[in-house]
Amino acid sequence: MSVSTIERPETRLRWSRDAVADLLALPFPELMFRAMSVHRAHFDPAEVQISTLLSIKTGGCPEDCGYCPQAAGYETGLAASKLMAVEAVLAEARAAKAKGAQRFCMGAAWRAPKDHDLENVCAMIEGVKSLGLETCVTLGMLTAPQTARLKQAGLDYYNHNLDTSPEYYGKIITTRTYQDRLDTLANVRDAGINVCCGGIVGMGEDEMDRAGLIATLASLPTPPESVPINALVAVEGTPLAKSEPIDAIAFVRLIAAARITMPTSYVRLSAGREAMSDEAQALCFLAGANSIFHGEKLLTTKNATVSHDDALFAKLGIRPLGS
Ligand code: SAM
Ligand code: DTB
Ligand code: SF4
Secondary structure (H helix, E strand, O other): HHHHOOOOOOOOOOOOOOHHHHHHHHHHHHHHHHHHHHHHHHHHOOEEEEEEEEEEOOEEEOOOOOOOOOOOOOOOOOOOHHHHHHHHHHHHHHHHOOOOEEEEEEOOOOOOOOHHHHHHHHHHHHHHHHOEEEEEEOOOOOOOHHHHHHHHHOOOOEOOOOOOOOOOOOOOOOOOHHHHHHHHHHHHOOOEEEEOOOOOOOOOOOOOHHHHHHHHHOOOOOOOOOEEEEEOOOOOOOOOOOOOOOOOOHHHHHHHHHHHHHOOEEEEEEHHHHHHHHHHHHHHHHHHHOEEEOOOOOOOOEOHHHHHHHHHHHHHOOEEEEO
16 A cells, blocks of 8 residues: 555544554554654653552452453462552552652452442542542443542542453453443543543454554544553463564554544553563654553563663653653
8 A cells, every 4th residue: 555545534533443454554654754743733742641550459350351460260370469458558659659650540450349449449549639649540340320439539540441452352351341341431431530441462463453442442432531552461370471472663553553543642651661672662652652650560560660761761851741
């Protein structure tokens, strides 16, 4: 396909899988130019939003997500623990703020929260907000009354990923459906909470599945305010432990497609940075990634180190948002 025959669909409201596949197949210089142009139209390309993650309830999860070290059904050597105490969470949030985090994201290995657990999480949200941090939680499936309760507690963002394309989804998870995920996202959006929704690549999916994930995200009733793009962290003991890592340029292309199709969203270069070269990360920032997870740990696996990130930001002249 020659560049001149591809329409410039940057202003579309709905994206088809084929239109995203066409973007992914563009010559790399053309794709990057389009992504950089869209990025500059909406953001300062030298600014990156910083979030820190904390696992507030680890392991023992009843779901069967094939990528996840926290599923009870897989032998990953991870010790399961109960929901953390509110004070312990606040101590972690204070430390994250001191290291430059703007948003504090709390994750729990639940299929869905029980109402009494949700009350404890609401106390955490109120405490973290009072430190002057934005709040995000990821707790599994939510009902409409639960999203209303979280909104009342002051929650800024809810993370709930589509993970992959509708077509590939059944190969990765059988214990909840794609529609279940869309329903939770609708409840979150309807409650007036910002949506953080993305996916994972490097799970054996093909190019059309990657296009399908991006097209689905970009065509939600409102594009998610935050779009985490995770490269699989292959954990021993999970069904996806032996997955072939995604090629770095293919990953950058995906970031560029996310930027072009969701021009005003924060696109987060999420899990998988620890295994990525500085050069690959730099290309991701050029392609429009403008958010990262900062801190030594993601939920249960290692993240890029804080000192390495500081050095990378200095080399690239990138600043944390708001600094
Ligand atoms: N249990 C809740 C749920 O799944 O909705 C919240 C926590 S769950 C760990 C949050 C997200 O982390 C998943 O949807 C998935 O996209 C991502 N994730 C989990 N394990 C991962 C891995 N090994 N590599 C990359 N991303 C992963
Ligand atoms: C998201 O999209 N990535 C984060 C966050 N949302 C919750 C989680 C990454 C988890 C990586 C595997 C782990 O550390 O357990
Ligand atoms: Fe459970 Fe979430 Fe892991 Fe799936 S991704 S097994 S729901 S913790």
